[in-house]
Amino acid sequence: MSLDINNNYRGTLYGRDRLGYTTPDADASEPLRPFLPVPYPAPWLPGKRLDEGHPVGAQVVLSSHSIVGLDKSGALVPAGLISGTQVSSQILTGTPAATTTVAGAGGVLTLTILNTDVAYSGKETGVPAVTCAGVSTTSFSAGDTITILGTTTRVIDGSYVILSVDYGTTTASSWTIKVAGTAYSGVATEILASGGTWTLRNYTGLYCAVQYGQNDVGFARDVYSGNPVAAAGQYELLAAPSEGVQGDIIVFPNGNVISVLTADVVIGKASTIIPNGVARPVGYVVRNVFQFLGGVNLISAGAGSGGMFYTLESMVPLQFRVHNYMHEMGTAIQTHFVLRMPWIGATPSALQAYATADGISGYVQTDFGRSFVHATGGTAGNPYSLNGLSVVASRLGSGQDAGNYSFYNSNVNGFDEICGRVLGVESLYPIRDFANRVRTQFERATEAVGPFTTKTPSIGQLGGSATRGMDYMVNLTNDGILRLASDQNKTIRPEYATYVYVHFLAR
Secondary structure, eight states: OOOOTTTTOBOOTTOTTOOOBOOOOOOOSOTTSOOOSSOSBOTTOOOSEEOTTSTTOOEEEEOTTOEEEEOTTSOEEETTOBOEEEOOOEEEEEOOOTTOEEEEETTEEEEEEEGGGEEEEOSSOOSOSSEETTEETTTSOTTOEEEEESOSSGGGOEEEEEEEEEOOOTTOSEEEEEEEOOSOOOSSEESSOTTOOEEEEEOTTSOEEEEOOGGGTTTSBOTTTOSBOOSTTOEEEEEEETTOOTTOEEEOTTSOEEEOOHHHHHHHHHOOSSGGGBOOOOEEESSOEEOOOSEEEEEEOSTTSSSOEEEEESSOGGGOSSTTOOOOOOOOEEOEEEEEEEBOOSSTTHHHHHHHHHTOTTOOOOHHHHTSOOBOOSOTTOGGGGTTOEEEEOOOGGGTTTTSEEEOOTTTOOGGGOOEEEEEEEEOOSOOTTGGGOOOTTTTTTSOOSSOOOSOGGGGOOSSGGGTTOOHHHHHHTTTHHHHHHHTTOOOOGGGSEEEEEEEEOO
16 A cells, blocks of 8 residues: 655555554665665775776775675775774783793794793683683784884894794793794893893784775875875774884785884774774675775865765766766665685685795785685684684784674674674585596686786686686685695695685674
8 A cells, every 4th residue: 555655644445444554664675685875885995906897997995795884974894894992902921031032043033931920911812722821822823913022132122923832731831932023133042131021912903904005096085184095005094902002013914014103003093984993794795896986075084083074976077086987876785695705714814824834836815816705714724613603794904804704703703793604614625527627728827818918817717727626716716726736736725625605694
């Protein structure tokens, strides 16, 4: 029965004694693919990859099937981005005995710490499975970003990335941290004289940053000023730990490193660009979304704004970034589906670490591969441990993995970030159906024929001998590591050939 909202229509189907008001229909769109008030990407997002087929060279900022949330202006951003002041970093302090030493060799610093001298207070770890004098085995691990402070040999003080940690056992007398560092070369030097105190800070996952590349110049907007990005390498902090200091480092999965300044920390701690501090999943995009090239009307911006607040003008050409180019139409998001995606390991850079450790020649894990939707997290080497896990938007890689899928961690995620569950895991290795023996016309995909040379040859490799039988989506997302490992007779790890099936539900 229709409803006339202007004249308060009343139904009369059942006669005058049962008038009743017609209930208004609240549907705004198809139930599983709703439209948003601002169906465009945030103009401050850096590009994920350049689509050379785009008529004006705009970059993809949200890749197909990426999980999305909203910034404070209501525009689409990768879910999992964080902003504002985060909790204190994990802090480890000690008063070393003579056996607490540091040694340097081959670009590696090795800290050997006496267990009984360690007093640990951690704010983000749960009950540890194994401890050494109160130090959780999950407190410090490979890939973490730390600072070392208060040493006698002052050139050691600074920020590092952990290469490995050996906690020994609960009865061990010491544990060892190895970090990458070339500033110091020596042996068996006491970190501090008797009675002194040294400190390790672990602030992994507490910084979040965006960094712009060459193709963002003139297209993307700076997060805070709202002005067009002026130069490649420009970056802004979205979040920082409460006691972040100048000299802390942010390491992106592609190897880029930012050494933060005091002013950066102040800006990051004051940022309000993401409502309530975390971009919670509201759905996922059903196609590639390009940079917003329409007009941006600033309501507030600049220092002290906490991030630009704006409205977007997609129809009036006066502010278009490119003349005579109509910005793409707004996009709808999907809220309920089952997705299949590659699992690329426990961390965004796990594949590169394996290639380095196993000596796979010629492999480079790229942002191009990582830009396609994938799952990150879980237990290294064991994809089947993912079965049944709750799914969240990734917070890994200092915000660089946001928009992709990861797994609920009560020490990091709130329950309101859960947006699905792992339904199953599919291993594609050993190769089935003799797919590695199927000849394809893309066998020489690393060679470019014609006037252009592609920097991403895996884009042209289809399942068959060109990928050594690996599925196209997996091969593209992990930059063809199985092909190289197979050709060089290296270990084939599960991360090279695994699909994860996820039931997504933005609730």
